[in-house]
Amino acid sequence: MVNDYRISDLMTCVIADMLRDGETVFHGVSSQMPMVAMHLAKQLHAPNLVHLNIPGGVNPSSIKKASYSSAGADLVEEGEAYFGLDEIFDLSMRGKLDVAFLGGIQFDRHGNINASVIGDYDKPKVRLPGGAGSAVLIPTAKKAVIWRTKHDPRTFVEQVDFVTTRGNLWKIVTPLCVFVFRNGQLELDTIHPHTTIEEVQEQTGFPLIYHEIRYTKAPTKEQLQTLKRIDPYDYRSAEF
Amino acid sequence: MVNDYRISDLMTCVIADMLRDGETVFHGVSSQMPMVAMHLAKQLHAPNLVHLNIPGGVNPSSIKKASYSSAGADLVEEGEAYFGLDEIFDLSMRGKLDVAFLGGIQFDRHGNINASVIGDYDKPKVRLPGGAGSAVLIPTAKKAVIWRTKHDPRTFVEQVDFVTTRGNLWKIVTPLCVFVFRNGQLELDTIHPHTTIEEVQEQTGFPLIYHEIRYTKAPTKEQLQTLKRIDPYDYRSAEF
Amino acid sequence: MKKQTTIQTAVSEVNDYATLALGGNVLHRAPMAFVRELARQKKSHLRLVKTAGAHDIDLLCATGTVDTVDAGFVSYETLYGLPPHYRKAVQSGKVKTNEHACYTVISALRAASTNVPFMPVNGLKFGDLIERNDYFVVVEDPFTGEPVTLVRAIVPDVAVIHVQECDEEGNAIIHGPKYEDVLMSRAAKKVMITTEQIISRYKLKQQRERIDIPGFLVDKIIHVPKGAHPTSCYQKYDVDDRALKNFLSLKERREIEKFIDQYQQQDHAVGGRAVRW
């Protein structure tokens, strides 16, 4: 069964399954995977999901032309209305954004997110791109979801170098597992079918918290077929 | 000569003469006279004046259809761009509004303006319409001009009942005279050709301040002819 | 997800004591069908928010529907003069005016639209409005030490906006002046749209760059042709001079109620009418 899908397919389907019908959902720049996942959800179980994005195209009817970018004009061209980034932020401030997909470079067991620097803030060893909207969206979106195509002990650490933000973090999806943020800590939700708890622990810089080992649901045939149709150029794998 | 024009013509021309080329100028609701004056100025000596108004039509090419209102859609229909009321206020806040035309019911010698109440604020004898934008525009527009088709001792008083606003008041135009606000007090600028200093004093509730009696310039033939063309339905006299 | 409803049902969801932001400006595009139904259903203790109102506020003051008005200007335009019922209600103490500077209403709604408790306002510096109203306060700017005036946020429970056209999802286009309506749709907890026409989403999509209020912000859609009457609705109808003058000639409560009743058929008629393709 493992050969039926790739990790990028699995992650995309896991993300899609988190989304419910009618929710307002936002993704930012360099966010091809959640963008595809949102369309997958819309096709299969969440037709009234509202897709919001940086260029401002509400519910783009297709993402086939979205190309290398997830912040380009194609999303407006295919959209049914214009709702710019400033307005999306305002919406989240008002508590009306259900799900925000955000990035980050370093995460710790307390749910802190670092997208700013490695090392000292004023004299950084590595200047990271910055948290973009995270620092205001993670505290205000009802559910913040992070996806990350890297899972190693430098990414998941005991204590982040800098707290760019924390807040309503809900889940983190990686190539190995899904974390859920609960009771103030990052717990293991599920591990993917192709890995083992030992491997996940080895790649995580803090002791995993879990009561039982549960496995991530594999993508369904319908999901995989739909993915091929809506994302023929495989943008969902852009970060791999 | 007096029969060549009416008071409304004179007032409109006086207002037009205050406007300079290139200035950004705003009028509000129930402001037919300044609206016509702005168009007169644009026709004759200020072609690059920027005409802003509540409905948001920038530089409406004609005001012939502006009808009873000066806040209707006709100004947008004839406009060259859309710039709404919220934006006009912001512009004034930034110090980029040159002239604002505003109303008011009561004025005192100290340049205070009342558009709120006659009597006590909480238990008013007469509830007035309110200052609309005055309370933020008079302090921020570079020059605030007030026009008033009534000139009597109840309008020009020693002390207003309530200070709705004060600030960058420049001139007040009435059917009898023009006041100028200078050195913290309302001074007599000019009196209209058809009146006398005695009449103006009689109709003003505080002692007039002036060094010499100067007369308002009568409208030119060109101004009167242009008025007939640009304002054929005589909106400039709507308040008379 | 069906948002289309009748004006009776929509208004029945407005609570007494609610804060309503009313779209339009003075004599233009006021949501009058909705306003009349508020009176018919004998709503009470409402708080109305608008930069500049006229017939809408005056009518609801005449029917005893209102407790408070937050506005910068309440008056008919030159031709029609002052609003008799509003004035009487304020002067008798029945209605409280929270006087604003139009812009401070905008600022208070902007605060709501970004969910902050106040908005700093540059222009409001002098005069008695600051001193006499507790929704204005002067504080020290923590960055420079200079004084700055703040206006408290106004969060409408419902924004009621009359538009020329929208689709079944609520994607709405306002033709001509938009006044504060777009901001109101972002500031209010709920958005109710009354519309001259409902058109198909495919037709509306062809004008998608002109959509002022995206459908996902809209809670209720009510199809009410002539829903702004007797105020104007650009491209649809002008101010009805006779109707307004008739209203302004009325004195007795019973006369006002009869005036409102005359609109009942028109206001209620077309809740379920077909979509235009």
Added chain:
Amino acid sequence: MKKQTTIQTAVSEVNDYATLALGGNVLHRAPMAFVRELARQKKSHLRLVKTAGAHDIDLLCATGTVDTVDAGFVSYETLYGLPPHYRKAVQSGKVKTNEHACYTVISALRAASTNVPFMPVNGLKFGDLIERNDYFVVVEDPFTGEPVTLVRAIVPDVAVIHVQECDEEGNAIIHGPKYEDVLMSRAAKKVMITTEQIISRYKLKQQRERIDIPGFLVDKIIHVPKGAHPTSCYQKYDVDDRALKNFLSLKERREIEKFIDQYQQQDHAVGGRAVRW
């Protein structure tokens, strides 16, 4: 009132130490011709403001033109990775990053557009950004006593915005995503527009409802076809993959200058070209 000029003249009016707001977002519609001319004229100590930048900020960091960057995100998109020159400049201490949350850049520009010293922001509640940056401060809301975060205003000296079309007065239309460009045009002291096309005001008036920046707000108009290249300009050209990858392969200052020189003819060519009817 003649606003049309060359890119050389417009850039010559930018002072060292100026604060510039750059339009566009990441790889899209950045005002690159203007940016390259800033480097050619060896401007220095600039402060750049943008929610999310990439090639523009990276290039000006490579040429030593920048002191400070106020942004929420600086990086190329997935395909191109991180901005090497920006990172190097920050890590070596030559450039200071004022890290924002994208939205706080918007809030700071909104404060400028309304001429208030700060803007309250609801979302910025937790983390080290508030503590480590003096442009954020937490105060007590005077109305409720609750804590509220303020962000200090950013007033750009110049907003530089690349558009698809404008007329001789500067009435400008941005097709496709507008990002923060409209806000920047209201926040800055001066507005300079670079444009793919200048069209006659009569032609533009036919699309007047789509005007994003009215001409009276615009100080300079520069006709520069391909003025956003190698970033994209919707309906005109896509991102130039080769040019970007080429730039990202360059290490030496001399190589970067040569890269900029290659654009000189294109950037300078068409300042006086005729208007399209």
